[in-house]
Amino acid sequence: MTAVETAVAPTGLGRSRIGAVVRMHLSTPFMALGLPMLITLAVLTLNYLIWQLILLANPTLPQADPDAFIYNGGAVWIAFYLLSIAIQTMNATFRYALGMSVTRRDYLLGTGAFMLILSVVFVALYAVLGVIERATDGWGVNGWMISGFGMMDLPLWKVLLIWMGAMLIGMGLGVFYGAVFVQWRTTGVLITSILIAGAILAGVWVLTETQGWADLIELVVTATAWETAIAIVAATGLAFGVTYLLMRRAPVRE
Amino acid sequence: MKHIITTEALTKRFGSEEAVSSVSLALEPGRVYGLLGRNGAGKSTLMRLLTGQEFATSGAIRVFGESPVENAGVLDRICFIKETQSYPDAFKARHVLANAPHFFRNWDQVYADRLVDLFEVPMHRHMKKLSRGQRSAVGAIVGLASRAELTLFDEPYAGLDAVARRAFYDALLADIAEHPRTVLFSTHLIDEAADLLEHVVAISHGRIVLDADADELRGAAATVAGPAAAVEEFVSRRESTGVRRLGGLATATVTSLDDSGKAAARAAGLDLTEVSLQDLVIARLGADLERADKKEVAA
Numbered sequence: 001m002t003a004v005e006t007a008v009a010p011t012g013l014g015r016s017r018i019g020a021v022v023r024m025h026l027s028t029p030f031m032a033l034g035l036p037m038l039i040t041l042a043v044l045t046l047n048y049l050i051w052q053l054i055l056l057a058n059p060t061l062p063q064a065d066p067d068a069f070i071y072n073g074g075a076v077w078i079a080f081y082l083l084s085i086a087i088q089t090m091n092a093t094f095r096y097a098l099g100m101s102v103t104r105r106d107y108l109l110g111t112g113a114f115m116l117i118l119s120v121v122f123v124a125l126y127a128v129l130g131v132i133e134r135a136t137d138g139w140g141v142n143g144w145m146i147s148g149f150g151m152m153d154l155p156l157w158k159v160l161l162i163w164m165g166a167m168l169i170g171m172g173l174g175v176f177y178g179a180v181f182v183q184w185r186t187t188g189v190l191i192t193s194i195l196i197a198g199a200i201l202a203g204v205w206v207l208t209e210t211q212g213w214a215d216l217i218e219l220v221v222t223a224t225a226w227e228t229a230i231a232i233v234a235a236t237g238l239a240f241g242v243t244y245l246l247m248r249r250a251p252v253r254e
Numbered sequence: 255m256k257h258i259i260t261t262e263a264l265t266k267r268f269g270s271e272e273a274v275s276s277v278s279l280a281l282e283p284g285r286v287y288g289l290l291g292r293n294g295a296g297k298s299t300l301m302r303l304l305t306g307q308e309f310a311t312s313g314a315i316r317v318f319g320e321s322p323v324e325n326a327g328v329l330d331r332i333c334f335i336k337e338t339q340s341y342p343d344a345f346k347a348r349h350v351l352a353n354a355p356h357f358f359r360n361w362d363q364v365y366a367d368r369l370v371d372l373f374e375v376p377m378h379r380h381m382k383k384l385s386r387g388q389r390s391a392v393g394a395i396v397g398l399a400s401r402a403e404l405t406l407f408d409e410p411y412a413g414l415d416a417v418a419r420r421a422f423y424d425a426l427l428a429d430i431a432e433h434p435r436t437v438l439f440s441t442h443l444i445d446e447a448a449d450l451l452e453h454v455v456a457i458s459h460g461r462i463v464l465d466a467d468a469d470e471l472r473g474a475a476a477t478v479a480g481p482a483a484a485v486e487e488f489v490s491r492r493e494s495t496g497v498r499r500l501g502g503l504a505t506a507t508v509t510s511l512d513d514s515g516k517a518a519a520r521a522a523g524l525d526l527t528e529v530s531l532q533d534l535v536i537a538r539l540g541a542d543l544e545r546a547d548k549k550e551v552a553a
Binding site: 017019020023024027028031092093095096098099100101102103104105106248249251252 | 343344352
């Protein structure tokens, strides 16, 4: 019989409840970090193979259409991954963590910190890939994944900031949906989705009615990096704030 | 601090159903409490209310003198182990026990290691792949090695076999002797756990029907047996749980019988036998059921 590694129960700052929640999420690091990194590399490899396949079938494509491979959504998957992992994580760990005498507030803060760690690690991976992508002029085939969507002319740090924002928003939305699922299960998720879709439609309606689209696009285009970053952090913070309001009255369902 | 837990008129409703009904309790520190009752009686709901996992409809709860709801200072001193505890899918037993020290301030890893060997827990198997008994053993280990000032067990050992259950009771008894703390545990297996219990709280239909010191209960109660007429005459002046007849003979459990009462029973030609805690609780719960049935018929 194998006994667990002997360790003394941590005390003081080393025994922070929020830290314990982060550790809980990172208990299976391959699932949390390793697997998505491997998937990112696999997506890049598959994209590269597809580009080569297209070039094999049509060798004159680079001359006919030099921009053929500059639009690629391969890097977006990580934002959707964080969204789904946030929902899944909340469902899998909320009851467990509260069973370990954690408050809802500490659970949410620890989960947010864990998500932030994931975002930082994935952005670091994107930074490495982005540097290589630029050094090789798009992997030698003018194919762009990290700086896709025509972002190869933007400074890399701006591209990374955009990805960080996408990840944070994906995570914020995922945590919010996770809380809705924990509290009201599938019915809650469906009703919330309908309400959100209704709110988006209402926004589109108002913008169209007031001819405000041009102003909105102008606002987005002219926003500085810091303004964008602040907006992203504010949106993520809002998602977490609303999530806490939902979760502070969430019972632990069997 | 005189009481570690107090509740006043604590009520929890789910829709029109009252799972916990105006419960008032006061539990003293350093004792082992048994929370007994039938399935659906309200034991688990009461425990979830005490640990802030569920929210009261009305009434007050104080644990360590404060509300437990979203109170890290209170929850930090509690360990609540239940049979239905869920674990993340990717977790193996070793993950549960590697995380526990970060959640419980008094965690004793050396003791946990010993318990892992005692219960023969396969540490490298996923929690969802463990048998019910093995999952129960992991819960029992966390509950014991956490050494929380207040430990609540909601039938965590229900899946354990008889040998493992005995090992659990022995480990709990030995450990609380060395590291005194308050334990509240719910169980159906009253006789098995009887030696452990210092105080008994029985719940039926969400209401407390018995809240008494275990030794006093055992000492005070007795079963009288003899001719039916003599038994009926004897219990007519005392609190009893009903007369059971068998031909011309009858038995009845008298819940409170002092020395003079026992002498009177013997003088009336009745035999006296001790009542087990389980019989006593069953008798109380049975009496409550009877009352509930009569109330329903009357309504």
